[in-house]
Amino acid sequence: MTIQSGSATLSLAPANPWTLVPALGNLDAYIAAVNRLPLLTYEQEQSYARQFKEHNDLDAAGRLVLSHLRLVVSIARQYLGYGLPHGDLIQEGNIGLMKAVKRFDPDQGVRLVSYAMHWIKAEIHEYILKNWRMVKVATTKAQRKLFFNLRSMKQGFKADAGATDAATYRDTLSEHEIDAVAAQLHVKREEVIEMETRMSGGDVLLDPAPSDDGEQAFGPIAYLADASHEPTALIESRQRDALATDGIAKALASLDERSRRIVQERWLKVNDDGTGGMTLHDLAAIYGVSAERIRQIEVAAMKKMKQALVKYA
Known part of the structure; x- marks a missing residue:
């Protein structure tokens, strides 16, 4: 089958349609390649979707995926501000696209592009939430909504402050802005405050690795750990108590x-x-x-007691 796109003609005939996309490794080449892939017409999309749904035609499913790879690239670009690799975002979005193709029903009368956007964003959102921090910052539906909207809304407040004041605009929300966010997203203002605190914080290792000079870095584990209930400490404490009572008594004897x-x-x-x-x-x-002479007797007695304590321990 051959499709005409402008002055170029691209054949979708290979048995394995994924060969049309270059091997991974060069992200720019990948993006350029998927942008050159032709879009399917409504009739072609319906035909491939029915072939896949009714006959489990994986070649037809592959063609549906290929024609929408550029959509994933476009959506993934919107999430670059979270500091995660663009390639990883695209990869997760591609997984969402494949899930959308698997569940797409051509009888619903909608285009795949509209249906797939939800699945692509859902996979990218899940990836960001799992990898943005070591500790997951959002678990409930309300928290996820806050996480993906709070940053953009704060940027909007900053822009509204004016070009002059934007440079000195504070990072924290004012009481009025907190109320505005809560009202717009239909969440409690306490949830807005909590999410802002989570997003403004950072990950701290409980037990930091030693520095280059071999010194152990200070971490929260130093004051969070309860040494009084640590098994080794309990055993040592019992041994000291035993030596201080029965052990001393036997040594004196x-x-x-x-x-x-x-x-x-x-x-x-x-x-x-x-x-x-x-x-x-x-x-x-x-x-x-x-x-x-008393000192000499004392020294000899201490040595004898030490030997007795060693045997007792």
């Missing part, structure tokens, strides 16, 4: 009476005024030895 009293008087007793226990000189006076 391994000492002779004099060494045990010296350790208890020096480290395990607190006076009523909050000060520590007896000094080396106080204990030296009780046992009739020098303060240095």
